[in-house]
Amino acid sequence: DTGVSQDPRHKITKRGQNVTFRCDPISEHNRLYWYRQTLGQGPEFLTYFQNEAQLEKSRLLSDRFSAERPKGSFSTLEIQRTEQGDSAMYLCASSAEWGIEAFFGQGTRLTVV
Amino acid sequence: AQSVAQPEDQVNVAEGNPLTVKCTYSVSGNPYLFWYVQYPNRGLQFLLKYITGDNLVKGSYGFEAEFNKSQTSFHLKKPSALVSDFALYFCAVRANYGQNFVFGPGTRLSVLP
Numbered sequence: 001d002t003g004v005s006q007d008p009r010h011k012i013t014k015r016g017q018n019v020t021f022r023c024d025p026i027s028e029h030n031r032l033y034w035y036r037q038t039l040g041q042g043p044e045f046l047t048y049f050q051n052e053a054q055l056e057k058s059r060l061l062s063d064r065f066s067a068e069r070p071k072g073s074f075s076t077l078e079i080q081r082t083e084q085g086d087s088a089m090y091l092c093a094s095s096a097e098w099g100i101e102a103f104f105g106q107g108t109r110l111t112v113v
Numbered sequence: 114a115q116s117v118a119q120p121e122d123q124v125n126v127a128e129g130n131p132l133t134v135k136c137t138y139s140v141s142g143n144p145y146l147f148w149y150v151q152y153p154n155r156g157l158q159f160l161l162k163y164i165t166g167d168n169l170v171k172g173s174y175g176f177e178a179e180f181n182k183s184q185t186s187f188h189l190k191k192p193s194a195l196v197s198d199f200a201l202y203f204c205a206v207r208a209n210y211g212q213n214f215v216f217g218p219g220t221r222l223s224v225l226p
Binding site: 004006031033035040041042043044045048050055056091093100101102103104105106107 | 147213
């Protein structure tokens with residue numbers, strides 16, 4: 001087991017472009033989380049999946065953001081019409097049904113220029 | 114609503130000395146409490162958790178944390194700091210009925226040789 005995997009690690013995009021990030025959770029973990037972390041801040045919750053169902057969404061997740069987990073395994077986070085304020089580290093985490101703690105990936109650092 | 118406070122942006126300690134990183138929390142219901150560490154340019158790594166039982170919990174890399182219900186605190190401690198402990202430390206809380214982790218703003222630990 002190689003832990004939570006995120007791709008890409010870094011993404012630079014022009015303002016207005018769409019970007020998509022992928023997260024592969026630890027196998028057999030049915031819970032998956034997306035967080036956003038800006039410089040000097042703690043991670044902020046974006047959304048949570050249990051299997052393929054998106055059960056909770058933060059108010060931070062504007063209409064430009066969409067997350068999916070179609071088969072209950074990997075997840076994607078898409079940002080449409082990116083803005084400079086979207087520049088941040090996007091973190092994915094997973095946990096088991098019986099687990100309490102979540103395990104994080106290395107993150108995807110997005111820079112919008 | 115859940116919240117976490119880490120009153121110190123930075124903690125400086127000499128190598129070999131004991132260290133404490135402070136955390137207080139607010140949550141409805143019984144809390145699950147966590148400490149995560151973030152090394153430079155890395156994702157978050159789980160250090161330890163408190164669910165119930167003994168107020169002193171032990172975790173990875175020689176760290177431990179003390180739960181104090183009356184003071185709603187969960188301070189991270191280590192008897193002897195190492196230079197390699199240089200990192201950002203995040204306290205997090207999760208209500209026992211919920212799934213969302215709420216993180217504090219983080220404390221940067223510097224260990225002076």
